[in-house]
Amino acid sequence: MAACLTGVCLVCSAILGGVYAMTKEPIEEASRKALLEALAVVLPAEGEVNPEAQFIEFDGKNYEYYVQTLDTAVVCWAVKSAVGGFGGPLTLLVGVEKGGVVHATRVLSHSETPGLGAKCETEASFIDQFKGFDTSVKSLKVRKDGGDVDAITASTITSRAYAEAVSNAVKVVKKIQEEVQ
């Protein structure tokens, strides 16, 4: 009886081990492809992206970032930035150019309300306002808080979190630049 159950468990684990070994490569390939796609959205078209993740500590948290170089000079950084949103964590990939100008942003994962906060992933008018957002002249806060970010209708908390994630990313890039010099 116990032997039968053990036997079945062993056979099943062996099968799973085999399938795992077979799918390991495609799974890594799929996640690499997703990352490259996201990087292509938030970074400028010209230049070369290093798909190798680098890490930096900022404000007690570890941030993952990627650099883009043009003729050996770094021109843009993509920072993975996560904050607490309305329904849970909101994780963005933020492309930041020199001088604290946001190039573009992209949502990597969120758990916001469908039809309300979830629009932060799809509503072009909201996402596009971050393209070329110059933090030296504008403030990364929603208008309600005295900043220059137009919030999504009825989703102030999500918009606030989004702006905060972008703002954190800009600060991280500032620190990266300081460390290099």
Place this chain on the structure above:
Amino acid sequence: MEYFLIIISAIFVNNIVLAQFLGVCPFLGVSSRLSTATGMSGAVCFVITLATVVTYLLNTYLLVPLGLEFLQTISFILVIAALVQMVEIVLKKTSPSLYAALGIFLPLITTNCAVLGVAITVVSKEFSFGGAPHLMNLGEATVYALATSLGYGLAMILFAGMREHLAGNDVPKAFKGLPIAFITVGIMAMAFLGFSGIV
């Protein structure tokens, strides 16, 4: 403070049945009488909390170090099944009265997706309770599991109370039984939506 947020969030805002749709089958199955609903809630509370702690430890100290995360589903369900059996045996020996109250619900719990659902959520999903998003540590996981199962109990007992009243009412024939139950839960879920955003 953080634990307080976890508790409020797990019981009211992200109620396991009304917002996350876990454990709906037993929720509908045993809620026609208040007494059985209470018994089932107790058993579920006990098993979810225990199972989450055990699977959390199993995942952190065995599966992750060995790179065997792909065995999560299969090992978690085995652990849950074994735990339920063990709890049944121990209860039978040590506390016959408690066994008499919870006993008949225990075998049903293995296939209650709330148990496996919470166990998997705790080790795989990042949470942000007022702070930076992170995976839960053991303390947070335990509090989360306990609070979630209390939320399950709350929803179930509230619903059972309403259902007892529904039973005595003149409901159109096509609505009798489960359809009216679903609609009642839908209205309950709408009421619980009011909690969203407080954490």
Place this chain on the structure above:
Amino acid sequence: MSKFSIITRGLVKENPTFVLVLGMCPTLATTTSAMNGLEMGLATMFVLILSNIVISLIAPVVPDKVHIPVYIVVIATFVTVLQLLMQAYVPQVYATLGLFIPLIVVNCIVLGRAEAFAGKNGALDSALDGIGIGIGFTLSLTVIGVVREILGSGSVFGWKFIAGDGILAFVMAPGAFLVMGYLMVLFNKLAKK
């Protein structure tokens, strides 16, 4: 019973969703749109057919006392295979359905069919039973998904035909319960005639 009736039985007479009312969690949680419902149904069908076949083959040699744990292990194996394949080839779908893919293990439909049908019948019949119940489940989920998507987003399979936001409650949790309840009423009315 003819081979054909094994399949058709799962559609109406023993429809897993509206008649047997099993596997409610994925039914309610993943039907926010027609496509999600369809994908969840197909994922469950994959596990259902394969586990039915394997269980019907091993059932005669499994001792009675451990048959439930053995069935669960077999089902969990196919679920994990499905998880790995989905992560590798359709990561987007896997991300949307999320937790509810591993939870197929505890879907009462799968274990229920193993216990009630596959354990007592041959491999071919069990495969057909899996196909029938699987199609019934997939269809039900797609129908619920279509209704919720029309009401909640004003679209069908992503094709938008009503401008604006739709009634958000139907995409959120309460809508799932309400649509399920009213569709059941409709099913009761039609099936009884």
